Amino acid sequence: MTNVHDASPDGVVVRARGLLGRTLHGHGAAVRITEVEAYGGIEDPASHAFTRTPRSEIMYGPPWRLYVYRSYGMHWCANVVTGPSEIAAAVLVRAGEVVDGLETARARRGGVADVALARGPGNLARALGLSVDDLGTDLLTGDGVRLGPAPEVSPPISEGPRVGVSKAADVPWRFWIAGDPTVSAYRRSPRAATAPGQDVER
DNA sequence: TAGGCGATGACCT
């Protein structure tokens, strides 16, 4: 577990958990990450990188880059490439609490409750003003979109099955800050096969 | 060139 070797699947999990509580700065707004999902790259059927294509190429590159993709034709989803290059692992940022640029986020989201401003991958990207223009942005040195430092105190973390994925949906690689109101509700993918004996918590 | 598919969001009951 303390084996944080990049090449191990555990490394992805460790990095995913490590993103919780960190701040993600977007365009004119920033959120404190409260919910993430880990994707194991080439070893994970649910990952876009499972099949190497031009779209997923970015994930095979250096870590700490931003991978943005469009879902259902209208939603943008933001991922943090965690690397290493050969594994193409990434972490989907699912939800966050707006901590800066509140007015900007509100304007973009059109009058929803503050806790829902960045609830859900698509909403979070919208609140931060993220789009395909930010694809490949280096989150450590980027001027606009960037990642803040880790919190001094690690937040309490809960884990569970991933949301919305149609494959490997029973892998408990979804992590969120326990009790945080901005965390999106769990919903299993309609296409996900029923996992025997895999009860959904909460 | 055509078809399939999606890591969703919003709305309705």
Place this chain on the structure above:
DNA sequence: GGTCATCGCCTAC
């Protein structure tokens, strides 16, 4: 809590 609507992109042929 459950169901439906949506659009564009990606992959395969």
